[in-house]
Amino acid sequence: MIKHPLAFAVAAALTLAGAGQAQSARDYISVVGSSTVYPFTTAVAEQFGKANANFKTPKVESTGTGGGFKLFCGGVGVQHPDISNASRAIKKSEVETCAKNGVTDIVEINIGFDGIVLASSKKNQPMPLTIKDIWLALAKEVPDPATGKLVMNNFKTWKDINPALPANKIEVLGPPPTSGTRDAFVELVMDHGCKEFEAIKALEKSDEKKAKAACQTIREDGAFIEAGENDNLIVNKLVANPNALGVFGYSFLEENLDKIQGETINGVAPSFESIADGKYPVSRPLFVYVKKAHVGVIPGIKEFVAEFTSEKAVGDDGYLGKKGLIPLPDDQRKQVAANANSLKTLSP
Amino acid sequence: MNKATSPNGATPPHERDIKTIVNAGLARRHAAERRFRWYGLTAITLGLAFVVLMFANIINKGLPAFWQTYIQVPITFDAAALDPEGQRDPRALAGADYNALVRAGLRQLFPKVEGRLPLRALSALVSTDASYDLQRRVLADPQLIGTQQEIWLLASAAVDTFVKGNIDRGLEEANRPIKDNQIDWIDQLRAAGKIERQFNAVLFRSGDSREPEQAGIRGALMGSFFTLLVTFLLSFPIGVATAVYLEEFAPKNRWTDIIEVNINNLAAVPSIVFGLLGLAVFINFFGLPRSAPLVGGLVLSLMTLPVIIIAGRAALTSVPPSIREAALGMGASKLQMVGHHVLPLAMPGMLTGSIIGMARALGESAPLLMIGMVAFIVDVPKSFLDPATVLPVQIYLWSDLPERAFVERTSAAIMVLLAFMILMNGLAILLRKRFERRW
The missing domain is CATH 1.10.3720.10 (MetI-like)
Incomplete structure (x- = not known):
């Protein structure tokens, strides 16, 4: 009885599919992946489009690192993206998925670093934190100082953790587990902070899985507040609540220096220089992955890679630096550019 | 109430009872009525208040975006730099160095600026789109070559934000995107009437961009x-x-x-x-x-x-x-x-x-x-x-x-x-x- 509309819909869809197939040649580069790398790739894409009148501006989708690799590894062909942004290196399992779908030659480009900062309102006293303090403040279970056994984290104020810190309530606003920033925070801060304790080290020897969980599990009693993926929102919440700390990317600190301050971690304040020379402990490399099989099929990929690795973009004075990307050291940068421009693929 | 049961025309006792009962409950029922109305009114007022608050917040934040700061810069469309061969070949014209024209124009405004960093800060007053803007103008009208024009160039986002009063000049220099020397230049430009806010046509004319001043819907x-x-x-x-x-x-x-x-x-x-x-x-x-x-x-x-x-x-x-x-x-x-x-x-x-x-x-x-x-x-x-x-x-x-x-x-x-x-x-x-x- 609803045969008519259904048949009509199917017929219409089939016609449309025909239109889709007819338009199989894509003449613009398609980029997917991490929302952290998105602000940088888009800047390069725009510059590339403006400087090259004969190429269209690449399309950059913000899908998240994992979602990006899923699409990127979908196969070879114009319906699959050419480039994937990632706020972490590609995983072995992802390389395998890629290979299964025929995506074997992948070029990895390390475009620079992104610092992760703990920041608070300017109205707050600066807090000289250490990675150990942060872990004690945020881990779900911490070693009991007397017995060394893991007990529920009962620290209420920063002073409880370290007498040198102010008696402010522990309140940290951070990204949810789906975010790459959260992964990096856990890996760079939590994983290192817990290693400062003998109890965890001992546990690691006996039960590695349990030790990992003890290191990485963040407390759920309200001290760590998942504030969503939008870093601007966290900045605004910090201004409204001077006692809270926020976790986000360095570019948001740089853009809001009039309202917030970055806390020193292990004695190093987050700044362009301290992240660039590796003194600031919480920074991660950012990557772009290129599908070599698409070079020559989709116009402009080679030129786009050249733009992305040029000194003009990722150099010490590059326009990506102005957007908050921390450049690689000189020699490493030259190496990356040489590898990328010769399309050297990941070794299997 | 059966009238037939009351022969003397007097109100039968049970009817009086009902009246008393109704009267006794009346105040309570009226109060309930008033309360209910009051609940409704509060709900509506609350809803309206939130709508007004949201609109006020959005309009307050968004209204300034419909105006955009422009800086008037004298641009010399130097024939030797733009079109050395004199062929007016569009491809040669498109490939010329328009950034140099912008820089030269800004230096003409502030001839005393010296040194690499101050000059960079000076160029940063105008948008990176300024050179493309000049390119588009020349391609549209090659007659411009060889003339000198006062051209309103798009200011950079930092200048725009500052001119709109969203950056506090009392802040420490390191903590604001716009530096002391730039503030000084902006003040001079303002005094000379060479900085003004125009309707933000870019917002409705262009696609997305990573530079706020060039971004459009x-x-x-x-x-x-x-x-x-x-x-x-x-x-x-x-x-x-x-x-x-x-x-x-x-x-x-x-x-x-x-x-x-x-x-x-x-x-x-x-x-x-x-x-x-x-x-x-x-x-x-x-x-x-x-x-x-x-x-x-x-x-x-x-x-x-x-x-x-x-x-x-x-x-x-x-x-x-x-x-x-x-x-x-x-x-x-x-x-x-x-x-x-x-x-x-x-x-x-x-x-x-x-x-x-x-x-x-x-x-x-x-x-x-x-x-x-x-x-x-x-x-x-x-x-x-x-x-x-x-x-x-x-x-x-x-x-x-x-x-x-x-x-x-x-x-x-x-x-x-x-x-x-x-x-x-x-x-x-x-x-x-x-x-x-x-x-």
Whole structure:
């Protein structure tokens, strides 16, 4: 009885599919992946489009690192993206998925670093934190100082953790587990902070899985507040609540220096220089992955890679630096550019 | 109260009792009435207060984005630099170094500036688009070559934000994006009348950009237009046909009941599910391109169809049966009865439902994430197959960028979206008021 509309819909869809197939040649580069790398790739894409009148501006989708690799590894062909942004290196399992779908030659480009900062309102006293303090403040279970056994984290104020810190309530606003920033925070801060304790080290020897969980599990009693993926929102919440700390990317600190301050971690304040020379402990490399099989099929990929690795973009004075990307050291940068421009693929 | 039982005309005792009981409860009932009214009033006031607060906040933030700072710079279109061969060859003209012209013009304004860093700070007063702007001007009118012109160049986002008063000059130099020497130059320019705010045409003329001062909503608007056009062209005819068939022709049996329940359920399905469906069916199965308004329109029409069908059926049931009986009685066929009488009478209601469904589709962003429309797209889409994004997605993307100047643009885009929403809902109300008949 609803045969008519259904048949009509199917017929219409089939016609449309025909239109889709007819338009199989894509003449613009398609980029997917991490929302952290998105602000940088888009800047390069725009510059590339403006400087090259004969190429269209690449399309950059913000899908998240994992979602990006899923699409990127979908196969070879114009319906699959050419480039994937990632706020972490590609995983072995992802390389395998890629290979299964025929995506074997992948070029990895390390475009620079992104610092992760703990920041608070300017109205707050600066807090000289250490990675150990942060872990004690945020881990779900911490070693009991007397017995060394893991007990529920009962620290209420920063002073409880370290007498040198102010008696402010522990309140940290951070990204949810789906975010790459959260992964990096856990890996760079939590994983290192817990290693400062003998109890965890001992546990690691006996039960590695349990030790990992003890290191990485963040407390759920309200001290760590998942504030969503939008870093601007966290900045605004910090201004409204001077006692809270926020976790986000360095570019948001740089853009809001009039309202917030970055806390020193292990004695190093987050700044362009301290992240660039590796003194600031919480920074991660950012990557772009290129599908070599698409070079020559989709116009402009080679030129786009050249733009992305040029000194003009990722150099010490590059326009990506102005957007908050921390450049690689000189020699490493030259190496990356040489590898990328010769399309050297990941070794299997 | 049986009057026959009261022979003397006096009020019988049990009637008095009722009166006392009623009177005793009256104050309480009136109070309950007043309380209830008061609850309603509070709810409405609260709701209105939130709406006003939201609008005030958005307009307050977004209004400045409709004006943009420009700096007047004397530009010498030097023939030797632009077109050394004198051929006026467009390719040679396009490849010339327009940045040098901008730098020379700024140095002419401030001849005393020396040194690499101060000169860089000086160039940073104008947008990086300034050189492309000059290029476009020269390509459009090669007569400019060899002349000197006072040209209003787009100021950079930092200057714009400062001129709009969103950067406190009392801050420490290191903590603001605009430095002491730049503030000094801006003050001089202001005193000379060489800095002014003009209507922000860029916002409506260009596509997305990573530089706030060059970013516009044209691309997103065109994307929304194409997407909604597909949605309307698909969902309206199919929706109306389905509603008419189910209401007027279909037999009442278990199958139609199942279909009805399913349509009602579909209207309540979270929109992201339609995105997943669109990804699986339209992109993976039919091989349609990602990020295309065509696919977006298909997905959104899946979402709006149930709304249109339900509204359509409600409009059809509100047409009284007497109209149908009269038409049939006069010898009209069933199709004539529907086509000539019932459908025209139900149309205003159907259109109202469709417009409200379309307004919902206009504000939707979640299902589009799955089909690749959450993307940075600079080129304004020209067809149903060009990569495109839509207005709500543009708002979402801008709200997530670190640059301060995107805050006001985000709010400005919200204002444009709200204006379209109000327009569409207003149209729906107008249609209902003017054409809908009540029986």
